[in-house]
Amino acid sequence: MTTPPAAGTPAPLLGAADIRRLAADVDIRPTKTLGQNFVIDGNTIRRIVAAANLGPDETVLEVGPGLGSLTLGLLDAAERVVAVEIDPVLAGRLPATVAQWRPERTAALDVVLEDALRVTELPHPPTALVANLPYNVAVPVVLNLLERFGSLRHGLVMVQDEVADRLAAPPGSKTYGVPSVKAAWYSSMTKAGVVGMNVFWPAPKIASGLVRFTRREPPATTATREQVFAVIDAAFAQRRKTLRAALAGWAGSPVLAEQALRDAGVDPTARGEVLDIAAFARIAEARRDAPAPTRPVG
Numbered sequence: 001m002t003t004p005p006a007a008g009t010p011a012p013l014l015g016a017a018d019i020r021r022l023a024a025d026v027d028i029r030p031t032k033t034l035g036q037n038f039v040i041d042g043n044t045i046r047r048i049v050a051a052a053n054l055g056p057d058e059t060v061l062e063v064g065p066g067l068g069s070l071t072l073g074l075l076d077a078a079e080r081v082v083a084v085e086i087d088p089v090l091a092g093r094l095p096a097t098v099a100q101w102r103p104e105r106t107a108a109l110d111v112v113l114e115d116a117l118r119v120t121e122l123p124h125p126p127t128a129l130v131a132n133l134p135y136n137v138a139v140p141v142v143l144n145l146l147e148r149f150g151s152l153r154h155g156l157v158m159v160q161d162e163v164a165d166r167l168a169a170p171p172g173s174k175t176y177g178v179p180s181v182k183a184a185w186y187s188s189m190t191k192a193g194v195v196g197m198n199v200f201w202p203a204p205k206i207a208s209g210l211v212r213f214t215r216r217e218p219p220a221t222t223a224t225r226e227q228v229f230a231v232i233d234a235a236f237a238q239r240r241k242t243l244r245a246a247l248a249g250w251a252g253s254p255v256l257a258e259q260a261l262r263d264a265g266v267d268p269t270a271r272g273e274v275l276d277i278a279a280f281a282r283i284a285e286a287r288r289d290a291p292a293p294t295r296p297v298g
Helices: 016-025 043-049 069-076 088-101 104-110 133-149 163-170 180-188 223-235 254-263 277-289
Strands: 059-063 080-085 109-113 128-132 154-160 187-195 208-215
Touching: 016 088, 016 104, 043 069, 043 128, 043 154, 043 187, 043 208, 059 069, 059 133, 069 080, 069 088, 069 128, 080 088, 080 180, 088 104, 109 133, 133 154, 133 163, 133 180, 154 163, 163 180, 163 187, 163 208, 180 187, 180 208, 180 223, 180 277, 223 277
Parallel strands: 059 080, 059 128, 080 109, 128 154
Antiparallel strands: 154 208, 187 208
16 A cells, blocks of 8 residues: 655655556556557646646546546546546556555546447536547547536546647637537637657657637527537538538538528638638528528429
């Protein structure tokens, strides 16, 4: 059992030797398939937890806790951690790691063996999302969790640095695209820093980025989220084309696309990369409310 730290001393966190020993104990070799890159630097964990701005009464949702590096730091800062882990071996090991390193906090941890892309229920409503997300599923995981769990008020995720730029990109920037607009439906996202490669095991070939988000209400619209997202997908599927051309298939024809755009107050010759989420909502609403085209009789 870990010796409790002296008063005023930060609680110990997992280091490189601890992570490798834990991995050996459960015969785990990090896999690219699951995007497993374990944080081995305690200072990085403290930086992430501090940047997440967690309150002591919060329930934190952690996705992919792995061997528990970030989990321990989150248990130090929040009232409860709900950890969603897809790997049954890692999910089974995590409670024992917490019992060893934070014995007084074992009751504050819930481990859910589930795919974060499919999870629909959690034992406690989460108020914050803090996670080191696998690069290959980061965007769909964030969007799914924001859609599924309305209790999420804010959060901080670590993703591939390029993905962090996309999530936080404003309209008109080179990295603005589908992730940027869809994320803006749920929240305000800003980049909160860059994390180097040497704090992970195994070390990835690219840097990671931190993205902070705060929940906000979607734009006021009579269109559904699905209808708005369909416009976004169509606009960026052919992002070099004008919206009149890019949305022709979605609307039924270039003429109908232009009509919807003009009704929404959007220039038909513009491109999707200059529109904010409110504009996409207006386009979806304009098409939804447009009268059905009349067909000749006979």
